[in-house]
Amino acid sequence: DGGITQSPKYLFRKEGQNVTLSCEQNLNHDAMYWYRQDPGQGLRLIYYSQIVNDFQKGDIAEGYSVSREKKESFPLTVTSAQKNPTAFYLCASRMGGRQFFGPGTRLTVL
Amino acid sequence: DQQVKQNSPSLSVQEGRISILNCDYTNSMFDYFLWYKKYPAEGPTFLISISSIKDKNEDGRFTVFLNKSAKHLSLHIVPSQPGDSAVYFCAASVTSGTYKYIFGTGTRLKVLA
Numbered sequence: 001d002g003g004i005t006q007s008p009k010y011l012f013r014k015e016g017q018n019v020t021l022s023c024e025q026n027l028n029h030d031a032m033y034w035y036r037q038d039p040g041q042g043l044r045l046i047y048y049s050q051i052v053n054d055f056q057k058g059d060i061a062e063g064y065s066v067s068r069e070k071k072e073s074f075p076l077t078v079t080s081a082q083k084n085p086t087a088f089y090l091c092a093s094r095m096g097g098r099q100f101f102g103p104g105t106r107l108t109v110l
Numbered sequence: 111d112q113q114v115k116q117n118s119p120s121l122s123v124q125e126g127r128i129s130i131l132n133c134d135y136t137n138s139m140f141d142y143f144l145w146y147k148k149y150p151a152e153g154p155t156f157l158i159s160i161s162s163i164k165d166k167n168e169d170g171r172f173t174v175f176l177n178k179s180a181k182h183l184s185l186h187i188v189p190s191q192p193g194d195s196a197v198y199f200c201a202a203s204v205t206s207g208t209y210k211y212i213f214g215t216g217t218r219l220k221v222l223a
Contacts, residue, residue, distance in 0.1 A: 101153030
């Protein structure tokens with residue numbers, strides 16, 4: 001059953017801690033993306049990767065980091081430098097013009 | 111600078127009637143447009159897309175219209191069903207180079223039974 005998985009569904013973190021959100025896909029897609037969604041706002045692009053071992057900053061990359069060591073995996077680290085990390089995080093992959101999204105991770109900073 | 115705008119945050123429609131969701135964009139370089147449906151605490155699901163070489167695309171109850179001169183697209187849902195109640199996002203991209211997507215802020219559709 002092909003798709004995109006994100007784990008965990010809910011994540012709590014203490015202020016000042018780094019946390020890594022997982023994103024895995026078995027769709028054999030080259031391109032992957034990370035977005036965050038805040039209430040009343042659209043999806044804002046954090047980082048994206050068009051191919052393994054390559055990634056680019058999106059519109060709101062400050063305080064985040066990523067790696068793309070494998071085609072299937074695109075983990076996102078929310079660092080302590082991110083000033084407002086509480087949000088809903090979405091991972092996506094792309095085939096052609098269409099993006100496919102994972103179920104999301106709700107991160108709450110306490 | 112909001113390149114993709116959905117000016118109606120919410121819309122209520124009676125079951126069986128037409129739902130029309132609107133989206134405006136400012137960047138004339140966009141050449142591919144998509145509509146997504148999203149339920150709370152879930153990822154968006156793809157609904158329908160349209161290339162800039164077309165002005166209409168249909169898929170079942172869903173039709174997307176593109177007016178390039180006005181930089182406007184709309185999603186028509188006919189007939190509307192209670193299960194269509196969700197937040198709808200439009201997105202635009204340039205299908206070359208970086209292949210980034212710009213999303214609107216969403217319109218919450220409520221279909222009343």
